[in-house]
Amino acid sequence: MKKIAIVGGGATGTLLAINLIKHAGKQPLEINLVEKRERLGRGVAYSTVKDFHLLNVPAAKMGAFPDDVEHFHRWLADSHYHYAPNDFAPRRIYGEYLRELFSQTLKNKGANVVVNVLDDEATDVSVDExxxxxxxxxxxxxxxDKVVLAFGNFPPPHPKSESQSFINAEKYFRNPWRADLTEKIAKTDDVFIIGTGLTFADVVTSLYHNRHAGKIFGFSTRGLLPAVHRLGYSYPSFSGELKSQTKITDLLKTVRRHIKAADANGSDWRAVIDSLRPQTQEIWQTLPEPEKRYFMQHLSRYWNVARHRLPPETWRILNKLQAANQLQIGRGRLRNIEAGEDGKFTITYSADGVETNFSADAAINCIGSESDFNRVESPLVVNLLGKGLIKTDSLKMGVDAAPDGKTIDKNGMVSDVILTVGTALKGVLWESTAMPEIRAQANKLALSLLNGG
Ligand SMILES: Cc1cc2nc3c(=O)[nH]c(=O)nc-3n(C[C@H](O)[C@H](O)[C@H](O)COP(=O)(O)OP(=O)(O)OC[C@H]3O[C@@H](n4cnc5c(N)ncnc54)[C@H](O)[C@@H]3O)c2cc1C
Incomplete structure:
Protein backbone atom coordinates (compact mmCIF):
# COMPACT_ATOMS: atom_id res chain seq x y z
CA MET A 1 0.00 0.00 0.00
CA LYS A 2 1.34 3.43 -0.98
CA LYS A 3 1.55 5.81 1.99
CA ILE A 4 1.38 9.56 1.54
CA ALA A 5 1.59 11.98 4.46
CA ILE A 6 0.47 15.58 4.09
CA VAL A 7 1.77 18.06 6.66
CA GLY A 8 -0.66 20.97 6.94
CA GLY A 9 -4.35 20.63 6.25
CA GLY A 10 -5.22 24.20 5.29
CA ALA A 11 -6.81 24.76 1.90
CA THR A 12 -3.77 23.33 0.08
CA GLY A 13 -3.25 20.14 2.11
CA THR A 14 -6.99 19.43 2.19
CA LEU A 15 -7.31 19.91 -1.56
CA LEU A 16 -4.36 17.63 -2.15
CA ALA A 17 -6.02 14.93 -0.02
CA ILE A 18 -9.32 15.39 -1.91
CA ASN A 19 -7.55 15.01 -5.25
CA LEU A 20 -5.64 11.93 -4.09
CA ILE A 21 -8.86 10.26 -2.96
CA LYS A 22 -10.70 11.25 -6.14
CA HIS A 23 -8.03 9.97 -8.48
CA ALA A 24 -6.87 6.88 -6.54
CA GLY A 25 -8.95 4.45 -8.64
CA LYS A 26 -8.37 0.91 -7.37
CA GLN A 27 -4.90 1.69 -6.01
CA PRO A 28 -4.34 0.74 -2.35
CA LEU A 29 -3.54 4.06 -0.70
CA GLU A 30 -3.06 5.39 2.83
CA ILE A 31 -3.25 9.15 3.36
CA ASN A 32 -2.19 10.69 6.66
CA LEU A 33 -3.18 14.35 6.94
CA VAL A 34 -1.59 16.17 9.87
CA GLU A 35 -3.44 19.29 11.02
CA LYS A 36 -5.06 20.78 14.10
CA ARG A 37 -8.72 19.70 13.92
CA GLU A 38 -10.23 23.18 13.98
CA ARG A 39 -7.89 24.32 11.21
CA LEU A 40 -8.72 21.50 8.79
CA GLY A 41 -9.75 22.95 5.39
CA ARG A 42 -9.55 26.45 6.79
CA GLY A 43 -5.87 26.96 7.50
CA VAL A 44 -4.82 30.52 8.25
CA ALA A 45 -6.71 32.03 5.32
CA TYR A 46 -10.23 30.72 5.95
CA SER A 47 -10.31 30.48 9.76
CA THR A 48 -11.79 33.94 10.25
CA VAL A 49 -15.30 33.95 11.74
CA LYS A 50 -16.02 37.52 10.62
CA ASP A 51 -18.37 37.73 7.65
CA PHE A 52 -16.85 41.02 6.54
CA HIS A 53 -13.51 39.28 5.85
CA LEU A 54 -14.16 38.57 2.21
CA LEU A 55 -12.54 36.46 -0.46
CA ASN A 56 -10.52 38.60 -2.84
CA VAL A 57 -11.60 36.55 -5.86
CA PRO A 58 -15.22 36.50 -7.18
CA ALA A 59 -17.28 33.46 -6.13
CA ALA A 60 -17.53 32.09 -9.68
CA LYS A 61 -13.73 31.77 -9.87
CA MET A 62 -13.06 30.15 -6.48
CA GLY A 63 -14.02 26.55 -7.30
CA ALA A 64 -11.74 23.91 -5.82
CA PHE A 65 -10.96 22.20 -9.13
CA PRO A 66 -9.04 23.60 -12.11
CA ASP A 67 -11.53 22.11 -14.58
CA ASP A 68 -14.59 23.39 -12.67
CA VAL A 69 -13.89 26.88 -11.36
CA GLU A 70 -17.61 27.58 -10.84
CA HIS A 71 -17.97 24.69 -8.41
CA PHE A 72 -17.87 26.97 -5.34
CA HIS A 73 -20.56 29.23 -6.74
CA ARG A 74 -22.86 26.27 -7.43
CA TRP A 75 -22.16 24.94 -3.93
CA LEU A 76 -23.17 28.33 -2.47
CA ALA A 77 -26.52 28.12 -4.27
CA ASP A 78 -27.04 24.47 -3.23
CA SER A 79 -26.23 25.43 0.37
CA HIS A 80 -28.81 28.27 0.30
CA TYR A 81 -26.25 31.06 0.33
CA HIS A 82 -27.28 33.87 -1.97
CA TYR A 83 -24.27 35.20 -3.83
CA ALA A 84 -24.06 36.29 -7.47
CA PRO A 85 -21.15 34.93 -9.56
CA ASN A 86 -19.23 38.20 -9.21
CA ASP A 87 -19.84 38.61 -5.47
CA PHE A 88 -17.02 38.33 -2.96
CA ALA A 89 -18.24 35.79 -0.43
CA PRO A 90 -17.03 35.64 3.20
CA ARG A 91 -13.85 33.60 3.65
CA ARG A 92 -15.55 31.83 6.58
CA ILE A 93 -17.98 30.26 4.11
CA TYR A 94 -15.11 29.21 1.86
CA GLY A 95 -13.59 27.28 4.78
CA GLU A 96 -16.98 25.61 5.30
CA TYR A 97 -17.03 24.70 1.59
CA LEU A 98 -13.62 23.01 1.71
CA ARG A 99 -14.49 21.10 4.88
CA GLU A 100 -17.76 19.88 3.41
CA LEU A 101 -16.02 18.90 0.18
CA PHE A 102 -13.53 16.89 2.18
CA SER A 103 -16.29 15.11 4.18
CA GLN A 104 -18.21 14.32 0.97
CA THR A 105 -15.07 12.96 -0.68
CA LEU A 106 -14.41 10.74 2.36
CA LYS A 107 -17.97 9.39 2.21
CA ASN A 108 -17.58 8.41 -1.44
CA LYS A 109 -14.06 6.97 -1.27
CA GLY A 110 -13.30 3.40 -2.21
CA ALA A 111 -12.43 0.77 0.42
CA ASN A 112 -8.90 0.66 -1.03
CA VAL A 113 -8.24 4.18 0.32
CA VAL A 114 -7.54 4.72 4.03
CA VAL A 115 -7.55 8.31 5.29
CA ASN A 116 -6.35 9.32 8.75
CA VAL A 117 -6.68 12.90 9.95
CA LEU A 118 -4.21 13.44 12.76
CA ASP A 119 -5.03 16.32 15.10
CA ASP A 120 -1.36 17.02 15.67
CA GLU A 121 1.71 18.96 14.57
CA ALA A 122 4.63 17.50 12.65
CA THR A 123 7.89 18.46 14.33
CA ASP A 124 10.56 16.50 12.48
CA VAL A 125 11.19 14.31 9.44
CA SER A 126 13.96 11.74 8.85
CA VAL A 127 14.54 10.00 5.56
CA ASP A 128 15.83 6.45 5.40
CA GLU A 129 16.59 5.21 1.88
CA ASP A 145 6.62 6.73 1.40
CA LYS A 146 6.11 10.41 0.61
CA VAL A 147 5.83 13.56 2.72
CA VAL A 148 4.15 16.60 1.24
CA LEU A 149 4.87 19.82 3.10
CA ALA A 150 1.80 22.05 2.77
CA PHE A 151 2.67 24.37 5.62
CA GLY A 152 1.30 27.56 4.05
CA ASN A 153 1.57 30.88 5.85
CA PHE A 154 3.87 31.38 8.86
CA PRO A 155 3.62 34.21 11.42
CA PRO A 156 5.16 37.42 10.06
CA PRO A 157 8.65 38.59 11.01
CA HIS A 158 8.81 41.45 13.52
CA PRO A 159 9.30 44.84 11.87
CA LYS A 160 12.93 46.04 11.82
CA SER A 161 13.41 48.53 14.61
CA GLU A 162 16.40 49.90 16.59
CA SER A 163 14.63 49.04 19.84
CA GLN A 164 13.13 45.61 20.41
CA SER A 165 11.15 46.81 23.44
CA PHE A 166 7.86 46.56 21.54
CA ILE A 167 8.05 42.79 20.98
CA ASN A 168 6.74 41.85 24.41
CA ALA A 169 4.46 44.85 24.85
CA GLU A 170 0.86 44.00 25.69
CA LYS A 171 -0.61 45.87 22.72
CA TYR A 172 1.84 44.76 20.04
CA PHE A 173 0.03 42.15 17.96
CA ARG A 174 2.26 39.96 15.86
CA ASN A 175 -0.66 37.84 14.73
CA PRO A 176 -3.14 40.10 12.92
CA TRP A 177 -5.58 37.18 12.47
CA ARG A 178 -6.09 36.40 16.14
CA ALA A 179 -9.81 36.14 16.83
CA ASP A 180 -9.75 38.45 19.87
CA LEU A 181 -7.82 41.30 18.20
CA THR A 182 -10.55 43.92 18.44
CA GLU A 183 -11.39 42.89 22.01
CA LYS A 184 -7.82 43.65 23.05
CA ILE A 185 -7.83 47.11 21.46
CA ALA A 186 -9.81 49.89 23.14
CA LYS A 187 -12.16 51.74 20.78
CA THR A 188 -10.34 55.01 21.45
CA ASP A 189 -6.84 53.59 20.91
CA ASP A 190 -4.69 55.14 18.20
CA VAL A 191 -3.51 52.17 16.16
CA PHE A 192 -0.33 51.87 14.12
CA ILE A 193 -0.39 49.14 11.46
CA ILE A 194 2.79 47.99 9.76
CA GLY A 195 2.00 46.85 6.21
CA THR A 196 -0.74 48.22 3.92
CA GLY A 197 -1.75 45.12 1.92
CA LEU A 198 -4.73 42.78 2.11
CA THR A 199 -4.11 41.83 5.75
CA PHE A 200 -4.08 45.52 6.64
CA ALA A 201 -7.47 45.83 4.91
CA ASP A 202 -8.76 42.89 7.00
CA VAL A 203 -7.66 44.58 10.22
CA VAL A 204 -9.08 47.98 9.24
CA THR A 205 -12.47 46.43 8.38
CA SER A 206 -12.45 44.64 11.77
CA LEU A 207 -11.79 47.96 13.53
CA TYR A 208 -14.46 49.68 11.43
CA HIS A 209 -17.11 47.08 12.25
CA ASN A 210 -16.12 47.33 15.90
CA ARG A 211 -16.97 51.08 15.71
CA HIS A 212 -13.39 52.05 16.37
CA ALA A 213 -13.08 55.75 17.22
CA GLY A 214 -9.30 56.21 17.50
CA LYS A 215 -6.92 57.07 14.67
CA ILE A 216 -5.63 54.32 12.40
CA PHE A 217 -2.26 54.82 10.76
CA GLY A 218 -1.18 52.36 8.08
CA PHE A 219 2.48 52.40 7.16
CA SER A 220 4.63 50.70 4.53
CA THR A 221 7.71 51.42 2.42
CA ARG A 222 5.72 52.85 -0.48
CA GLY A 223 2.37 53.41 1.26
CA LEU A 224 0.54 51.58 -1.51
CA LEU A 225 -2.92 50.18 -0.92
CA PRO A 226 -4.22 47.24 -2.97
CA ALA A 227 -6.24 48.33 -6.00
CA VAL A 228 -9.97 47.67 -6.08
CA HIS A 229 -11.56 45.04 -8.32
CA ARG A 230 -13.45 46.23 -11.39
CA LEU A 231 -15.19 43.29 -12.97
CA GLY A 232 -16.67 42.68 -16.38
CA TYR A 233 -13.68 43.49 -18.59
CA SER A 234 -11.54 41.14 -20.62
CA TYR A 235 -8.35 41.41 -22.62
CA PRO A 236 -6.94 38.93 -25.16
CA SER A 237 -3.83 37.01 -24.19
CA PHE A 238 -0.54 38.34 -25.57
CA SER A 239 1.54 35.44 -24.31
CA GLY A 240 3.29 35.02 -27.69
CA GLU A 241 4.93 38.44 -27.28
CA LEU A 242 6.18 37.61 -23.81
CA LYS A 243 7.72 34.22 -24.51
CA SER A 244 11.08 35.49 -25.78
CA GLN A 245 11.43 38.30 -23.21
CA THR A 246 13.82 37.64 -20.36
CA LYS A 247 14.38 41.20 -19.18
CA ILE A 248 11.98 42.76 -16.69
CA THR A 249 12.23 46.18 -18.35
CA ASP A 250 11.17 44.66 -21.72
CA LEU A 251 8.28 42.80 -20.08
CA LEU A 252 7.21 45.98 -18.35
CA LYS A 253 7.24 47.94 -21.63
CA THR A 254 5.09 45.27 -23.30
CA VAL A 255 2.59 45.21 -20.43
CA ARG A 256 2.41 49.04 -20.38
CA ARG A 257 1.72 49.08 -24.13
CA HIS A 258 -1.16 46.66 -23.64
CA ILE A 259 -2.53 48.68 -20.74
CA LYS A 260 -2.64 51.73 -23.04
CA ALA A 261 -4.37 49.65 -25.69
CA ALA A 262 -6.88 48.40 -23.11
CA ASP A 263 -7.62 52.00 -22.07
CA ALA A 264 -8.05 53.04 -25.69
CA ASN A 265 -10.42 50.14 -26.41
CA GLY A 266 -12.71 50.61 -23.43
CA SER A 267 -11.19 47.76 -21.42
CA ASP A 268 -9.39 48.10 -18.09
CA TRP A 269 -5.79 47.65 -16.92
CA ARG A 270 -6.93 44.95 -14.49
CA ALA A 271 -8.01 42.76 -17.40
CA VAL A 272 -4.48 43.06 -18.85
CA ILE A 273 -2.92 41.97 -15.55
CA ASP A 274 -5.41 39.08 -15.26
CA SER A 275 -4.67 37.95 -18.82
CA LEU A 276 -1.03 37.41 -17.72
CA ARG A 277 -2.03 35.02 -14.96
CA PRO A 278 -1.78 31.75 -16.90
CA GLN A 279 1.77 32.73 -17.98
CA THR A 280 3.27 34.24 -14.84
CA GLN A 281 4.79 30.99 -13.52
CA GLU A 282 6.33 30.21 -16.88
CA ILE A 283 7.70 33.73 -17.32
CA TRP A 284 9.19 33.65 -13.83
CA GLN A 285 10.97 30.36 -14.43
CA THR A 286 12.64 31.61 -17.62
CA LEU A 287 13.91 34.84 -16.02
CA PRO A 288 17.61 34.95 -15.13
CA GLU A 289 18.20 35.31 -11.40
CA PRO A 290 19.39 38.98 -11.52
CA GLU A 291 16.14 39.87 -13.29
CA LYS A 292 14.13 38.10 -10.60
CA ARG A 293 16.04 40.08 -7.96
CA TYR A 294 15.43 43.31 -9.85
CA PHE A 295 11.72 42.54 -9.97
CA MET A 296 11.58 41.76 -6.27
CA GLN A 297 13.43 44.92 -5.33
CA HIS A 298 11.76 47.43 -7.62
CA LEU A 299 8.48 46.09 -8.93
CA SER A 300 7.00 43.36 -6.76
CA ARG A 301 5.17 45.85 -4.52
CA TYR A 302 3.47 47.40 -7.53
CA TRP A 303 2.67 43.97 -8.94
CA ASN A 304 1.15 42.85 -5.65
CA VAL A 305 -1.23 45.80 -5.32
CA ALA A 306 -2.30 45.46 -8.95
CA ARG A 307 -2.68 41.71 -8.87
CA HIS A 308 -4.14 40.97 -5.39
CA ARG A 309 -7.07 43.35 -5.30
CA LEU A 310 -9.70 44.43 -2.81
CA PRO A 311 -13.40 43.62 -3.00
CA PRO A 312 -15.31 46.90 -3.60
CA GLU A 313 -17.07 46.59 -0.19
CA THR A 314 -13.71 46.58 1.61
CA TRP A 315 -12.34 49.38 -0.56
CA ARG A 316 -15.36 51.56 0.28
CA ILE A 317 -14.68 51.16 3.99
CA LEU A 318 -11.04 52.23 3.57
CA ASN A 319 -12.16 55.21 1.49
CA LYS A 320 -14.76 56.26 4.01
CA LEU A 321 -12.26 56.17 6.87
CA GLN A 322 -9.69 58.07 4.82
CA ALA A 323 -12.23 60.73 3.83
CA ALA A 324 -13.09 61.19 7.52
CA ASN A 325 -9.35 61.50 8.23
CA GLN A 326 -9.59 58.65 10.72
CA LEU A 327 -7.39 56.47 8.54
CA GLN A 328 -4.08 57.81 7.30
CA ILE A 329 -1.46 56.09 5.19
CA GLY A 330 2.25 56.82 5.59
CA ARG A 331 5.28 55.69 3.69
CA GLY A 332 8.99 55.63 4.26
CA ARG A 333 11.52 53.79 6.30
CA LEU A 334 10.57 52.53 9.72
CA ARG A 335 13.39 53.41 12.13
CA ASN A 336 12.11 52.60 15.58
CA ILE A 337 9.19 51.34 17.60
CA GLU A 338 9.76 52.16 21.25
CA ALA A 339 7.40 50.78 23.88
CA GLY A 340 7.14 53.09 26.90
CA GLU A 341 6.43 52.12 30.50
CA ASP A 342 2.89 53.46 30.07
CA GLY A 343 2.34 50.85 27.34
CA LYS A 344 2.28 53.46 24.54
CA PHE A 345 4.44 53.23 21.44
CA THR A 346 6.57 55.96 19.91
CA ILE A 347 7.18 55.19 16.27
CA THR A 348 9.87 56.93 14.29
CA TYR A 349 10.05 56.78 10.52
CA SER A 350 11.74 58.78 7.81
CA ALA A 351 10.57 59.76 4.35
CA ASP A 352 12.27 62.10 1.87
CA GLY A 353 14.92 62.99 4.46
CA VAL A 354 12.36 64.04 7.08
CA GLU A 355 12.06 62.12 10.33
CA THR A 356 8.60 61.88 11.90
CA ASN A 357 7.44 60.60 15.28
CA PHE A 358 4.06 59.06 15.80
CA SER A 359 2.47 58.00 19.04
CA ALA A 360 0.15 54.97 19.21
CA ASP A 361 -1.62 52.86 21.81
CA ALA A 362 -1.49 49.66 19.77
CA ALA A 363 0.75 48.32 17.01
CA ILE A 364 -0.36 45.57 14.63
CA ASN A 365 1.97 43.60 12.40
CA CYS A 366 0.49 43.18 8.90
CA ILE A 367 3.83 42.60 7.15
CA GLY A 368 2.65 39.21 5.85
CA SER A 369 3.82 35.64 6.23
CA GLU A 370 7.54 35.06 6.90
CA SER A 371 9.00 33.68 3.71
CA ASP A 372 12.67 33.39 4.68
CA PHE A 373 12.73 29.85 6.03
CA ASN A 374 15.94 30.57 7.95
CA ARG A 375 13.82 32.79 10.19
CA VAL A 376 10.72 30.59 10.45
CA GLU A 377 10.28 29.41 14.05
CA SER A 378 8.31 26.20 13.31
CA PRO A 379 10.17 23.22 14.88
CA LEU A 380 9.56 21.21 11.71
CA VAL A 381 11.22 23.81 9.50
CA VAL A 382 14.10 24.29 11.93
CA ASN A 383 14.72 20.51 11.97
CA LEU A 384 14.40 20.03 8.21
CA LEU A 385 16.85 22.87 7.57
CA GLY A 386 19.17 21.68 10.34
CA LYS A 387 19.45 18.25 8.74
CA GLY A 388 19.89 19.76 5.30
CA LEU A 389 16.84 17.89 4.00
CA ILE A 390 15.50 21.18 2.63
CA LYS A 391 17.12 24.53 1.92
CA THR A 392 15.79 27.96 1.07
CA ASP A 393 15.64 28.98 -2.57
CA SER A 394 18.26 31.48 -3.66
CA LEU A 395 15.84 34.42 -3.33
CA LYS A 396 14.86 33.35 0.19
CA MET A 397 11.18 33.37 -0.72
CA GLY A 398 10.45 29.76 0.17
CA VAL A 399 11.86 26.26 -0.20
CA ASP A 400 14.18 25.25 -3.02
CA ALA A 401 12.42 22.69 -5.17
CA ALA A 402 11.83 21.52 -8.70
CA PRO A 403 8.73 23.14 -10.28
CA ASP A 404 6.77 19.92 -9.57
CA GLY A 405 7.37 20.36 -5.83
CA LYS A 406 10.18 17.82 -5.26
CA THR A 407 12.40 19.51 -2.69
CA ILE A 408 16.12 20.00 -3.18
CA ASP A 409 18.42 19.22 -0.26
CA LYS A 410 21.54 21.09 0.88
CA ASN A 411 23.68 19.03 -1.53
CA GLY A 412 21.50 19.90 -4.49
CA MET A 413 19.86 16.45 -4.66
CA VAL A 414 16.24 16.38 -5.80
CA SER A 415 14.19 14.36 -3.30
CA ASP A 416 11.76 11.63 -4.29
CA VAL A 417 10.37 11.52 -0.77
CA ILE A 418 9.90 15.11 0.47
CA LEU A 419 7.74 17.36 -1.67
CA THR A 420 6.14 20.74 -1.14
CA VAL A 421 3.16 22.59 -2.53
CA GLY A 422 1.64 26.08 -2.30
CA THR A 423 3.24 29.13 -0.71
CA ALA A 424 6.63 27.47 -0.09
CA LEU A 425 7.10 27.35 -3.89
CA LYS A 426 6.95 31.13 -4.26
CA GLY A 427 10.65 31.47 -5.07
CA VAL A 428 10.39 28.74 -7.71
CA LEU A 429 7.07 29.74 -9.31
CA TRP A 430 6.40 33.27 -7.99
CA GLU A 431 2.59 33.03 -8.18
CA SER A 432 1.94 30.16 -5.80
CA THR A 433 -0.32 31.44 -3.04
CA ALA A 434 -3.87 31.99 -4.29
CA MET A 435 -6.54 29.38 -4.99
CA PRO A 436 -6.29 29.49 -8.79
CA GLU A 437 -2.66 28.33 -8.56
CA ILE A 438 -3.17 26.08 -5.56
CA ARG A 439 -6.07 24.07 -6.99
CA ALA A 440 -4.01 23.42 -10.15
CA GLN A 441 -0.97 22.36 -8.12
CA ALA A 442 -3.01 20.09 -5.83
CA ASN A 443 -4.54 18.36 -8.82
CA LYS A 444 -1.27 17.93 -10.71
CA LEU A 445 0.67 16.77 -7.66
CA ALA A 446 -1.99 14.20 -6.73
CA LEU A 447 -1.88 12.68 -10.22
CA SER A 448 1.91 12.62 -10.21
CA LEU A 449 2.08 10.98 -6.74
CA LEU A 450 -0.46 8.33 -7.75
CA ASN A 451 1.42 7.62 -10.95
CA GLY A 452 4.66 6.95 -9.15
CA GLY A 453 6.07 10.53 -9.16
C1 LIG B 1 -5.64 36.04 5.46
C2 LIG B 1 -5.54 35.45 4.08
C3 LIG B 1 -6.57 35.60 3.18
C4 LIG B 1 -6.49 35.04 1.90
N1 LIG B 1 -7.53 35.20 1.04
C5 LIG B 1 -7.49 34.60 -0.17
C6 LIG B 1 -8.58 34.70 -1.10
O1 LIG B 1 -9.57 35.37 -0.82
N2 LIG B 1 -8.48 34.06 -2.29
C7 LIG B 1 -7.38 33.34 -2.63
O2 LIG B 1 -7.34 32.78 -3.72
N3 LIG B 1 -6.33 33.24 -1.78
C8 LIG B 1 -6.35 33.85 -0.58
N4 LIG B 1 -5.28 33.75 0.27
C9 LIG B 1 -4.11 33.00 -0.15
C10 LIG B 1 -4.04 31.68 0.60
O3 LIG B 1 -2.68 31.52 0.91
C11 LIG B 1 -4.55 30.50 -0.21
O4 LIG B 1 -5.80 30.75 -0.76
C12 LIG B 1 -4.68 29.22 0.65
O5 LIG B 1 -5.60 29.38 1.66
C13 LIG B 1 -3.40 28.75 1.21
O6 LIG B 1 -3.68 27.59 1.93
P1 LIG B 1 -2.53 26.82 2.66
O7 LIG B 1 -3.11 25.57 3.19
O8 LIG B 1 -1.38 26.68 1.73
O9 LIG B 1 -2.02 27.80 3.79
P2 LIG B 1 -2.60 28.17 5.21
O10 LIG B 1 -3.96 28.74 5.10
O11 LIG B 1 -1.56 29.04 5.82
O12 LIG B 1 -2.67 26.80 6.00
C14 LIG B 1 -1.52 26.04 6.29
C15 LIG B 1 -1.84 25.08 7.40
O13 LIG B 1 -0.71 24.24 7.63
C16 LIG B 1 -0.67 23.92 8.99
N5 LIG B 1 0.70 23.54 9.37
C17 LIG B 1 1.84 24.24 9.17
N6 LIG B 1 2.89 23.56 9.68
C18 LIG B 1 2.41 22.42 10.21
C19 LIG B 1 3.02 21.33 10.91
N7 LIG B 1 4.32 21.30 11.15
N8 LIG B 1 2.21 20.31 11.31
C20 LIG B 1 0.89 20.34 11.06
N9 LIG B 1 0.25 21.36 10.42
C21 LIG B 1 1.02 22.39 10.00
C22 LIG B 1 -1.14 25.17 9.70
O14 LIG B 1 -1.74 24.84 10.95
C23 LIG B 1 -2.16 25.76 8.72
O15 LIG B 1 -3.48 25.46 9.09
C24 LIG B 1 -5.33 34.32 1.53
C25 LIG B 1 -4.28 34.18 2.46
C26 LIG B 1 -4.38 34.72 3.72
C27 LIG B 1 -3.24 34.54 4.68
Missing part, protein backbone atom coordinates in the same frame (compact mmCIF):
# COMPACT_ATOMS: atom_id res chain seq x y z
CA UNK A 130 13.27 5.74 0.10
CA UNK A 131 10.97 6.15 3.12
CA UNK A 132 10.35 8.83 5.70
CA UNK A 133 9.56 8.97 9.36
CA UNK A 134 7.59 11.92 10.72
CA UNK A 135 7.75 12.82 14.40
CA UNK A 136 4.58 14.38 15.78
CA UNK A 137 4.24 16.73 18.75
CA UNK A 138 2.09 14.12 20.54
CA UNK A 139 5.04 11.72 20.50
CA UNK A 140 3.56 9.50 17.77
CA UNK A 141 5.62 8.57 14.73
CA UNK A 142 4.36 8.19 11.16
CA UNK A 143 6.03 5.99 8.56
CA UNK A 144 5.40 7.01 4.99
Missing amino acids: SRAQIALASGAVLYT
